[in-house]
Amino acid sequence: MPITLFGVPSRMVVAQVRQNIIIIEFTGRSCQLSGHMQTLYCVLGDFSARDKVVYKRTLLRLLDGGTLGLDFTPSDDSHLPPDTPIIVVLHGLTGGSYESYVRAILSPGCVPVHQGGLGYRAVVVNFRGCAGVPVTSPQLYSAGHTDDLRQALFYISHRYPEAPLLGLSFSLGANVMTRYVAEEGERSRLKSACVLGCPWNLAANSSKLLTTYIGRHVYSKGMGRNLVNLLKRHVSTFASDHEVAKAAAVTMALTKPTIDMFDEHFTRIGGGSSPPWPFASASDYYEYSSSHNVLNKIKIPLLAINAADDPVVQDVPMDVEGNGWAIMALTPCGGHLGWFESGEVWGEIRRWIKGPVFEWLRATGEDFVRSPPRWRPLHEEGGFIKEVGIDRLGCKELEGSDIIMGTEGEAGLLAGL
Structure with a gap:
């Protein structure tokens, strides 16, 4: 039963x-x-x-x-x-x-x-x-x-x-x-x-997405494209001399970025406005932000x-x-x-x-x-x-x-x- x-x-x-x-x-x-x-x-x-x-x-x-x-x-x-x-x-x-x-x-x-x-x-x-x-x-x-x-x-x-x-x-x-x-x-x-x-x-799942053709070219690039399109709508609101605006300009120039590329160029800098942001790398951002290691709290x-x-x-x-x-x-x-x-x-x-x-x-x-x-x-x-x-x-x-x-x-x- x-x-x-x-x-x-x-x-x-x-x-x-x-x-x-x-x-x-x-x-x-x-x-x-x-x-x-x-x-x-x-x-x-x-x-x-x-x-x-x-x-x-x-x-x-x-x-x-x-x-x-x-x-x-x-x-x-x-x-x-x-x-x-x-x-x-x-x-x-x-x-x-x-x-x-x-x-x-x-x-x-x-x-x-x-x-x-x-x-x-x-x-x-x-x-x-x-x-x-x-x-x-x-x-x-x-x-x-x-x-x-x-x-x-x-x-x-x-x-x-x-x-x-x-x-x-x-x-x-x-x-x-x-x-x-x-x-x-x-x-x-x-x-x-x-x-x-x-x-x-975040690191493990981002990495596994890139191991297959559909993972890289459909899902990871699809999410990367979504994020770039969202960023394009709002980039004019950032002061041009701000570090976030500089990161946005570099990110929008990427050709068909995957989500990890977006995180490396933008999220680690513009994903938060107070410490521990900005991060030195997307890997550091992933390590901090992942939720699998906080379940015991x-x-x-x-x-x-x-x-x-x-x-x-x-x-x-x-x-x-x-x-x-x-x-x-x-x-x-x-x-x-x-x-x-x-x-x-x-x-x-x-x-x-x-x-x-x-x-x-x-x-x-x-x-x-x-x-x-x-x-x-x-x-x-x-x-x-x-x-x-x-x-x-x-x-x-x-x-x-x-x-x-x-x-x-x-x-x-x-x-x-």
């Missing part, structure tokens, strides 16, 4: 359980698609007509001059109680709140319970320069820079002080979120975290799900060093942020991953009782929301807000990576 996991006994069953390691056997129709097919469908598929989400955007100005875009849904949440759980989302490499993998969970997750949803609020934290967010300081974002998430959580906690905050993140955003909860430990403002497709060991419930056939993330840690807070789940199929299966209706393709994610969010949002968190208190200083004892960080809401249609992506960028 198989042991079921997350209430999906007909398709996903636990094959092995060792300490906090879950190796999952998936018996559904998703395994008819290879990891490459799942990943490429995530990139090239047309998801504009499904999982529509309407967001209300709030722009945050950070103490260093940077800007974040926080997209809240439902856009009118006045009917929800103040203690309604909030799903805090970080997107992938060059994505945003419009990504299909984000909407696949938030669209049903934020509808009322009587309609089959969770009835939660959600907010997508769009990185600097992503999803139409302006770049207003000489910095973009990176896998190792956690301060932007930290400051966004200042604001969300201040705006909804009674609400439990549940982390949900994808790919690069998953690495950022994992590092954040590890750095904060018992002070984490997130009550739990679910990280999907996390790249973990996590002090909140964390569920990490990766797919064994993910062509982008091939090196996945399955050792949490005895940390009872972290659970590692590995599915044999799913590609990178795919986890597709055929639906009941002919021609329908859906993401089955929302089932286990929903159960995790519901369990940690409603059933898990957390001991009183040891947050540093928030206070306002000069209009900025700050944490007591951390003077270098702060955020304030900018005037005005926009209604954002979640299906409107970024032209010229490959989605889903």
Whole structure:
């Protein structure tokens, strides 16, 4: 009799359980698609007509001059109680709140319970320069820079002080979120975290991408091209004599750069604005930013799900060093942020991953009782929301807000990576 996991006994069953390691056997129709097919469908598929989400955007100005875009849904949440759980989302490499993998969970997750949803609020934290967010300081974002998430959580906690905050993140955003909860430990403002497709060991996974033709010329160069295109949109905002602007000019002159080339020429310099940035090399940036070596520091419930056939993330840690807070789940199929299966209706393709994610969010949002968190208190200083004892960080809401249609992506960028 198989042991079921997350209430999906007909398709996903636990094959092995060792300490906090879950190796999952998936018996559904998703395994008819290879990891490459799942990943490429995530990139090239047309998801504009499904999982529509309407967001209300709030722009945050950070103490260093940077800007974040926080997209809240439902856009009118006045009917929800103040203690309604909030799903805090970080997107992938060059994505945003419009990504299909984000909407696949938030669209049903934020509808009322009587309609089959969770009835939660959600907010997508769009990185600097992503999803139409302006770049207003000489910095973009990176896998190792956690301060932007930290400051966004200042604001969300201040705006909804009674609400439990549940982390949900994808790919690069998953690495950022994992590092954040590890750095904060018992002070984490997130009550739990679910990280999907996390790249973990950045050096190992970047290196393995380059060993195959499709890895180098499709995935690595595709991500490199996305990043260069994103950089081109915002390079004019950098002062020409700034080191970040100089790095951007060199990077944009590269011919078909792979992601490691982009990181070597730009991310190690422009991926953060405070020590330990800038790094001497991409290798140093990878060593600092990787999340596989901080799992033992996590002090909140964390569920990490990766797919064994993910062509982008091939090196996945399955050792949490005895940390009872972290659970590692590995599915044999799913590609990178795919986890597709055929639906009941002919021609329908859906993401089955929302089932286990929903159960995790519901369990940690409603059933898990957390001991009183040891947050540093928030206070306002000069209009900025700050944490007591951390003077270098702060955020304030900018005037005005926009209604954002979640299906409107970024032209010229490959989605889903």
